[in-house]
Amino acid sequence: MSATTNDVVAVEIAAEQAHVDRVYDELAKAADRVGLVHAEGMARGRTERAGTGDPREEELAGLFERDALVFAANRRRASLEHQHEGLVFGRLDLDHGAGEPGTGEREVRYVGRLGVRDDDYEPLVVDWRAPAAAPFYRATPVDPQGVLRRRVLRCRGEQVVGVEDDLMVAAAPEDLVVVGDGALMAALTRSRGERMRDIVATIQQHQDEAIRAPARGVTEITGGPGTGKTVVALHRAAYLLYSDRRRYEAGGVLVVGPSAAYTAYIERVLPSLGEDTVSLRSVGDVVGGMTATVLDDPATAALKGSLRIRTLLSRLTREPVPDAPTELRVFVAGHPVRLRPADLERARRQVLRHHHRNTSYDAAVEALAGLAWEQVQQGDRAEFVDRFTDAGDVETFARAWWRPVDPREMLLWLVDENLARRLGASVDEARLLADSYRRALDDGRWSVADVALVDDLHARLGPVVDLPSEERGFYEIEELDDASQYGVAALRVGRDGDGRPDGGAASGGPGSTDGNAGDGHARVSRDPVDRLTAGRLGGVEEYAHVLVDEAQDISPMQWRMLGRRGRWASWTVVGDLAQASWDDLEEAARAREEAFGSSVRRAFHMDTNYRNAREIFDHAARMVREHVPDADIPRAVRETGHHPAELDAPAEEVVATASSAVRDLVSQVEGQVAVIAPDRWRDRLTPVLDAADRVVLVDPLSTKGLEYDATLVVDPDEIVAESPGGVRALYVVLTRAAHRTSILRPVDGAGSDGGSD
Numbered sequence: 001m002s003a004t005t006n007d008v009v010a011v012e013i014a015a016e017q018a019h020v021d022r023v024y025d026e027l028a029k030a031a032d033r034v035g036l037v038h039a040e041g042m043a044r045g046r047t048e049r050a051g052t053g054d055p056r057e058e059e060l061a062g063l064f065e066r067d068a069l070v071f072a073a074n075r076r077r078a079s080l081e082h083q084h085e086g087l088v089f090g091r092l093d094l095d096h097g098a099g100e101p102g103t104g105e106r107e108v109r110y111v112g113r114l115g116v117r118d119d120d121y122e123p124l125v126v127d128w129r130a131p132a133a134a135p136f137y138r139a140t141p142v143d144p145q146g147v148l149r150r151r152v153l154r155c156r157g158e159q160v161v162g163v164e165d166d167l168m169v170a171a172a173p174e175d176l177v178v179v180g181d182g183a184l185m186a187a188l189t190r191s192r193g194e195r196m197r198d199i200v201a202t203i204q205q206h207q208d209e210a211i212r213a214p215a216r217g218v219t220e221i222t223g224g225p226g227t228g229k230t231v232v233a234l235h236r237a238a239y240l241l242y243s244d245r246r247r248y249e250a251g252g253v254l255v256v257g258p259s260a261a262y263t264a265y266i267e268r269v270l271p272s273l274g275e276d277t278v279s280l281r282s283v284g285d286v287v288g289g290m291t292a293t294v295l296d297d298p299a300t301a302a303l304k305g306s307l308r309i310r311t312l313l314s315r316l317t318r319e320p321v322p323d324a325p326t327e328l329r330v331f332v333a334g335h336p337v338r339l340r341p342a343d344l345e346r347a348r349r350q351v352l353r354h355h356h357r358n359t360s361y362d363a364a365v366e367a368l369a370g371l372a373w374e375q376v377q378q379g380d381r382a383e384f385v386d387r388f389t390d391a392g393d394v395e396t397f398a399r400a401w402w403r404p405v406d407p408r409e410m411l412l413w414l415v416d417e418n419l420a421r422r423l424g425a426s427v428d429e430a431r432l433l434a435d436s437y438r439r440a441l442d443d444g445r446w447s448v449a450d451v452a453l454v455d456d457l458h459a460r461l462g463p464v465v466d467l468p469s470e471e472r473g474f475y476e477i478e479e480l481d482d483a484s485q486y487g488v489a490a491l492r493v494g495r496d497g498d499g500r501p502d503g504g505a506a507s508g509g510p511g512s513t514d515g516n517a518g519d520g521h522a523r524v525s526r527d528p529v530d531r532l533t534a535g536r537l538g539g540v541e542e543y544a545h546v547l548v549d550e551a552q553d554i555s556p557m558q559w560r561m562l563g564r565r566g567r568w569a570s571w572t573v574v575g576d577l578a579q580a581s582w583d584d585l586e587e588a589a590r591a592r593e594e595a596f597g598s599s600v601r602r603a604f605h606m607d608t609n610y611r612n613a614r615e616i617f618d619h620a621a622r623m624v625r626e627h628v629p630d631a632d633i634p635r636a637v638r639e640t641g642h643h644p645a646e647l648d649a650p651a652e653e654v655v656a657t658a659s660s661a662v663r664d665l666v667s668q669v670e671g672q673v674a675v676i677a678p679d680r681w682r683d684r685l686t687p688v689l690d691a692a693d694r695v696v697l698v699d700p701l702s703t704k705g706l707e708y709d710a711t712l713v714v715d716p717d718e719i720v721a722e723s724p725g726g727v728r729a730l731y732v733v734l735t736r737a738a739h740r741t742s743i744l745r746p747v748d749g750a751g752s753d754g755g756s757d
């Protein structure tokens with residue numbers, strides 16, 4: 001590429017600025033038009049509301065139209081606002097001739113975050129996702145696709161501050177100046193923000209192929225750390241919404257990532273690409289009504305994540321509610337009926353053979369009636385069954401005996417170790433489950449793995465339907481008042497297995513605010529079960545496209561949960577096995593195949609690391625190669641000359657050494673500095689935060705999918721020891737820094753003696 005003087009660059013920038021100004025002028029006009037539409041829509045609403053009566057029919061039509069206008073206007077306005085910064089980022093100089101490059105008909109085409117046309121409907125900028133923009137990403141010197149020169153415009157606000165060119169033909173026609181050192185390197189060298197940015201200006205050819213791959217079936221994107229898998233997958237979601245808006249907007253797109261920190265990190269990428277209709281969820285937040293962030297210890301997570309737990313869950317759904325009445329004695333049509341525990345058990349099995357538990361109340365009453373008739377066998381069967389099912393005390397009994405059970409409540413039954421044992425869990429498994437639910441009850445928080453278990457139970461139990469409270473006739477009320485004389489046992493439905501009254505549980509601890517309890521009011525509950533079952537559990541929302549990031553960490557049970565949401569969906573699945581924290585990869589692969597069904601597959605492999613300076617990545621790669629010889633190792637493209645700093649410190653000096661290392665890093669980079677430390681050290685390391693506002697202190701697992709300008713990794717051996725993925729978790733941690741990293745090792749048994757709090 002030819003060298004040019006500053007003057008030449010200034011002339012080129014000025015020329016581009018003139019075009020960019022035109023685009024912003026058009027945009028301002030478009031914003032004014034949107035404002036007018038919005039105002040007009042609102043005005044229509046006011047006319048309709050004039051007067052006192054209800055709107056007439058034609059007015060109702062007007063209101064719908066108003067809503068549609070205001071909706072569309074708001075949307076366009078939001079889109080214009082989001083895309084404002086750096087709206088125009090690319091320019092193509094094309095030659096449509098078949099002969100010598102530069103001799104045919106020439107065209108200049110600008111590429112941007114949205115399409116903008118002038119008053120004559122001529123395109124001033126084409127949307128990056130439009131077919132006309134594809135050569136911007138696809139052209140290469142080997143296959144120029146009519147492109148002579150590809151130019152990336154760097155803008156700050158509305159100002160063009162630089163241009164970077166790539167020439168696609170051997171020699172530039174005379175009138176085409178070529179400047180800059182390459183837009184990609186410029187983008188990779190700059191400081192990282194708190195949020196992931198889009199890469200529309202510098203998408204590489206192999207990335208573009210994955211982004212624009214056909215929508216149907218399963219698109220898998222693999223590659224080592226920092227190879228752009230996440231950012232490519234998100235651009236693909238934006239592309240799909242653009243290319244088939246009706247399908248994906250109506251059906252919805254679900255994006256699932258490992259943690260809330262991850263969703264916060266990527267949430268701006270999609271709106272900045274023009275899309276705000278995507279559900280971003282962490283894997284603990286997929287089921288509506290539950291938000292889980294707590295991670296189980298590795299053994300419990302393995303138990304809860306494996307499909308083997310389904311046998312236990314299936315048996316659990318057949319259990320009677322712990323405080324259900326155990327016997328029914330009642331007079332019906334003058335006949336005494338007594339259903340003993342064994343009879344009730346028979347009825348229960350019979351119903352569950354054909355029905356979901358929570359939707360089978362009527363079937364349960366019918367089964368009781370059948371058993372009662374077996375005892376009576378006098379008169380007309382149908383008449384007896386009617387009298388039986390209508391009897392108030394039978395209803396009272398049945399409502400307690402067959403009450404709908406919230407799957408979250410059912411899961412908590414496993415706090416009873418004996419129950420888990422009876423359902424087939426080993427001694428160790430029963431203890432792990434009981435311990436984990438005791439913890440949940442104590443601190444009012446579900447673990448991430450529990451969400452998939454609740455979803456599984458929900459699918460087995462059916463939705464919790466509130467039974468209608470029918471009005472009763474006088475005679476039934478009398479019967480109900482006197483129910484006890486017929487021996488109807490334990491009508492009160494308690495919430496805990498011990499039969500303690502509601503709200504009286506000893507371990508309730510301090511009350512907690514449970515947010516919306518379903519009636520619009522925040523409630524404070526002292527009952528631990530209530531805290532964990534507050535709010536209505538959402539049903540299964542299905543999506544037209546499901547994008548799963550960090551797929552290597554999705555447990556088999558979580559794949560089933562996602563599969564329920566993507567039964568008709570196309571999928572984009574992103575992952576790297578060398579970063580896995582899930583052990584049984586084969587079982588996960590089977591569950592994943594089941595979730596996808598028989599759709600077509602296509603795979604894209606990314607092998608260039610764009611995140612890490614080569615010195616940082618090579619250090620991480622050496623470490624992982626030793627332990628995971630088949631790891632998929634990419635090539636890092638950027639050198640800085642700064643190797644990772646390796647520091648040792650005795651236990652008592654770890655905090656001081658860390659603080660000074662962080663101060664150094666803060667002085668070396670402009671963006672975020674993360675101190676990544678295992679549990680053992682984290683609490684004591686808070687002084688490192690004093691160095692600057694842009695320093696964060698995080699645990700190893702929460703860094704999945706994230707990146708920082710610089711990192712300080714504390715006690716790598718302990719990270720390996722405490723993490724479910726062992727050395728793979730350390731690999732994740734060591735590949736988070738873009739520009740600088742320091743690694744601090746406690747020495748002399750540090751952390752074990754002085755370590756625990």
Ligand SMILES: Nc1ncnc2c1ncn2[C@@H]1O[C@H](COP(=O)(O)OP(=O)(O)OP(=O)(O)O)[C@@H](O)[C@H]1O
Binds near residue numbers: 224
């Ligand atoms: N074409 C590109 N132009 C500019 N930056 C890019 C490009 N491709 C990737 N990057 C940058 O590289 C970094 C890593 O990307 P990303 O987080 O998507 O990688 P990943 O493969 O998902 O990583 P990991 O598996 O480690 O989580 C991001 O900062 C991203 O913006």
